[in-house]
Amino acid sequence: MKTLISQSRYLSLIAVITLLLTFVLALLWSVAKAVAAGYYIVSSYGQSPAIALTLINVVDSFLIAIVLFLLAASIYGIFIGDSGLPARLVARDLPGLKSKLSGVVILVMAVRFAEILFEAVFKPLEILYLGLATAAVAGVLIAFSRFAAEESAERPDKP
Secondary structure (H helix, E strand, O other), rough: OHHHHHHHHHHHHHHHHHHHHHHHHHHHHHHHHHHHHHHHHHOOOOOOOHHHHHHHHHHHHHHHHHHHHHHHHHHHEEEEEEOOOOOOOOOOOOOHHHHHHHHHHHHHHHHHHHHHHHOOOOHHHHHHHHHHHHHHHHHHHHHHHHHHHHHHOOOOOOO
16 A cells, blocks of 8 residues: 555656646746737837836746746655755745745736726725735735744654
């Protein structure tokens, strides 16, 4: 039974390969957004007030792609073996992995909130409620990450 469980860890390669494929697609998506942003900047002669938001969206999409790669490398490192990446980039346990994912969720929410601020379709009170909701969810995710990190630090690894 121990051998079966030990060998079944290689099933995590399904997640790793899927995340790597998703990383490639997200990277292509990000490049397409960057090209579109470049076209937008050139076509507006750099005068559009929405350029900054467009560039933030491009950076956000690249960050999402990079995090997909780091999640794949982290899962590989946790279940299979050393990924060869620097320790500061790769999560070494599941709480660390969840923390990295929480950070991306917070980043995406913040970018979406910034987009809404620039759109003129929402009333100020709606924007306030959305900002408070975004802050509440971000606060919970940050607290979860901190508590998980503390719990992980208190619990020694067992051989």
